[in-house]
Amino acid sequence: MGYRILETDDIPAYLRERGHWDEAADPQVREVSDGNMNRVFLASNADGTRSLALKQALPWVRVAGPSWPMNPDRADAEARAYEQVARVAPDKIPAVHGYDPENYALVMEDMSDLEVLRTLLNEGASYGPHTSARTGEFVAQFSFATSDFGMASADRKALIAASVSPELCKITEDVVLSEPYIEHEHNHWHEGLDDLARQFRADTGLRTEVADLRHTFMTSAQALLHGDLHTGSIMVGEREGGPVVRVFDPEFSFVGPIGYDLGLYWANALVSEERARALGTLSDHPDQLRLSWQAFETEFRRLWPTRVDTFFDDAYLDRFLRRVWTDSVGYAGTEIIRRIIGFAHLTDLTTLADPVPASRRALLLGRELVVRREELTSPQAVRDVVTSLG
Amino acid sequence: MGYRILETDDIPAYLRERGHWDEAADPQVREVSDGNMNRVFLASNADGTRSLALKQALPWVRVAGPSWPMNPDRADAEARAYEQVARVAPDKIPAVHGYDPENYALVMEDMSDLEVLRTLLNEGASYGPHTSARTGEFVAQFSFATSDFGMASADRKALIAASVSPELCKITEDVVLSEPYIEHEHNHWHEGLDDLARQFRADTGLRTEVADLRHTFMTSAQALLHGDLHTGSIMVGEREGGPVVRVFDPEFSFVGPIGYDLGLYWANALVSEERARALGTLSDHPDQLRLSWQAFETEFRRLWPTRVDTFFDDAYLDRFLRRVWTDSVGYAGTEIIRRIIGFAHLTDLTTLADPVPASRRALLLGRELVVRREELTSPQAVRDVVTSLG
Known part of the structure; x- marks a missing residue:
């Protein structure tokens, strides 16, 4: 499972690397994980005009830790589902800006206003x-x-x-x-x-x-x-x-x-x-x-x-x-x-x-x-x- | 589809290469294809004490020729099915001596007595x-x-x-x-x-x-x-x-x-x-x-x-x-x-x-x-x- 588990501090560089963030200043990032399984981060610029969500699957169940291993390829399933829905009902899912299968990370619309x-x-x-x-x-x-x-x-x-x-x-x-x-x-x-x-x-x-x-x-x-x-x-x-x-x-x-x-x-x-x-x-x-x-x-x-x-x-x-x-x-x-x-x-x-x-x-x-x-x-x-x- | 389509004359060498024939003399081979889809050859030694069948999928329907292309990976499906049956009902299928997925060829029991x-x-x-x-x-x-x-x-x-x-x-x-x-x-x-x-x-x-x-x-x-x-x-x-x-x-x-x-x-x-x-x-x-x-x-x-x-x-x-x-x-x-x-x-x-x-x-x-x-x-x-x- 040699992939990169992202921490809050890694997110700005990661978003730049992947071409999701080209503003002059790095985004402010906070972790908002709340389901059982994955980590979720929100990244936004200082004036709140631009924001993104990043969701990463861990190789274990988040709330249980490494003692409960779980294949991170569930993120592939998630990306595939979003891809299929986007063809026919893009208004009913978050906009997906990119999926990084090597790191099981999805960059998506920030829905924290909902x-x-x-x-x-x-x-x-x-x-x-x-x-x-x-x-x-x-x-x-x-x-x-x-x-x-x-x-x-x-x-x-x-x-x-x-x-x-x-x-x-x-x-x-x-x-x-x-x-x-x-x-x-x-x-x-x-x-x-x-x-x-x-x-x-x-x-x-x-x-x-x-x-x-x-x-x-x-x-x-x-x-x-x-x-x-x-x-x-x-x-x-x-x-x-x-x-x-x-x-x-x-x-x-x-x-x-x-x-x-x-x-x-x-x-x-x-x-x-x-x-x-x-x-x-x-x-x-x-x-x-x-x-x-x-x-x-x-x-x-x-x-x-x-x-x-x-x-x-x-x-x-x-x-x-x-x-x-x-x-x-x-x-x-x-x-x-x-x-x-x-x-x-x-x-x-x-x-x-x-x-x-x-x-x-x-x-x-x-x-x-x-x-x-x-x-x-x-x-x-x-x-x-x-x-x-x- | 760069694989090797076997003709009658190729069969002895092929069977030796794949380790299916180690007798002193090469087998006698005849083509007995009769279904619509594939080629089948029978190879036997001179005194009839040893024989094998070789079935190869062509990249087209045999009876139609190259104008009706057909994926030869149907041979993979056949080999997979035989493999599963062999676990539980080996007496109800021909014995499979080997499958060569690169050439879509199965070497099996000769059933010409049936x-x-x-x-x-x-x-x-x-x-x-x-x-x-x-x-x-x-x-x-x-x-x-x-x-x-x-x-x-x-x-x-x-x-x-x-x-x-x-x-x-x-x-x-x-x-x-x-x-x-x-x-x-x-x-x-x-x-x-x-x-x-x-x-x-x-x-x-x-x-x-x-x-x-x-x-x-x-x-x-x-x-x-x-x-x-x-x-x-x-x-x-x-x-x-x-x-x-x-x-x-x-x-x-x-x-x-x-x-x-x-x-x-x-x-x-x-x-x-x-x-x-x-x-x-x-x-x-x-x-x-x-x-x-x-x-x-x-x-x-x-x-x-x-x-x-x-x-x-x-x-x-x-x-x-x-x-x-x-x-x-x-x-x-x-x-x-x-x-x-x-x-x-x-x-x-x-x-x-x-x-x-x-x-x-x-x-x-x-x-x-x-x-x-x-x-x-x-x-x-x-x-x-x-x-x-x-």
Whole structure:
């Protein structure tokens, strides 16, 4: 791993070397790393008229240190995903100024004027009319462009070969789609959820459904995905008076089932709703699954006439979208469950004074979404499950 | 493509160079190429006690010549498939003595003492009790070993990346799973089938089902497949008083849906049955789909307790096998249809004095298998369709 791990003091010279900084004075640099995995630096000039972000993957998990090695080629996956999205939805990701594969470093737009969606929601904000719609469109544009509908067969097979990401897929396969349903040292949960955690692990019917979703995750090569599309991977705000929505951090990107990206977003929206309900701040949370699905479906159908392979007919599109829907509902369920009785929990719930009631509702909802995904055929059917939780 | 295209006279020196021939006298060599794609040579010593086969991929389709270029790396796919099968079912493929990737040449067991299954069937032979059982086992052993059940997740993803085969997959996607259902210059058919060819191309319901099977072919990465498992890719015979079944020619090998291999074999068995019915030589043909499925299922279930990933439970196995069955029925239907109104036809039918009655029955059967694959849930249900053809 003979690459150069950049420290704050190295950034000005590095940016000059790579041709990203040609102002007279060196930029001021501060480290703003906050995800689990990587380092992020912001570099700006003195008067604040020019700034850049630099993200570098370390050969280990940042928050754990060298004792938890992690292949830095996740940065390649991230750069590849941004490159594909930039072709079709440049307005929905940060502008990428350059990728340095030797040092696993991305130089990008500084988005520090925007806010992380989860942070805003946790502070009591509503989604507003744009966030879920743009997110649904993002999934449609990215997945259509990298599916057999948007890309010639040979190009797509090359993309599949290039995008194989064994290490990060294994994390999802284990942490999301297996461990929460078995005894595993990674798992932890609030003691008020003991009974549900035990029930879920004893529920053989639930486990078979998760096994099914897991195998689909492992074998269904529908499109290049973001792979980790939660509300912490979305920034929102305003620029020049208009709304801005930016999806970032696609380092878990791989070729998989389209429903995985939608499902992750829905899980986060449904959990944010339980937080708001617990706090009495419920606003537009219940609309977000519908809004994102409608935007996804509308955009996918809008793109359909541009498909490169017209053997796929309109009746097949209908069938395909129904399956994406069903997968999405199922993955939403698995994502909710793993965030409460698995390894990595959500601040939406953990920062509640008493996380138990909201967590119980979410867990029960998650199970229904997994087990009944075939019969829940519309956003309204999902709403009915939420309502039935009492 | 600066490699060395071997002629008959080059073979002795080549075999010595590569360490395959250390006898005092050079072997006698004859070319026995007979598939569409490659050259095959047999080399043997004077007293017939030692012999080898050498197969080389050309940078074009052999029967067409340099005007139809074809990437010779299909030989890599073939060698990779043999390598994987050799781990788990060495008795069901020719012994491979060596692969020379620079010259796309495989040195293998001489199987000229065996006969091609299709040739035997066309001459009126029955299958006997072993052929379909061993073929079903072959699919089970090969696919289990290269699925997420038989291989650790990271190894399997490396196999997927290595096994991407855009050029040959594209041939299947087009010639098998699209062209027969549209107007295309490749297509031809007996004039006595005009009405059915027209009907099939106007049948939008049929086309949607084929689109579905086609997309599954393009996106379902379940296991490494043979990819072209017809009765011309199987040799049978006896050695030392026992039956021998050898599957060969896996150059279309790729990671795809397991049902594709089974479906191809079933299509060929069902067409051989129609030939035999037309000639009044029907014997054990109607048993072959059942025998191969039972052998596949029995072997897959026998291997199941050895799976590397025990999160997949027994109930998931049942569900998975049902889906493999359904896919297989559908692909059997597409393979029958494309062999009668598509590009490449089968001698089983073309050598009949009047191919029309058997071809009509087969076409109607093929359509039922595609369209009704979800409701045909057992070998008996398929038999009932055959019987209903009248």
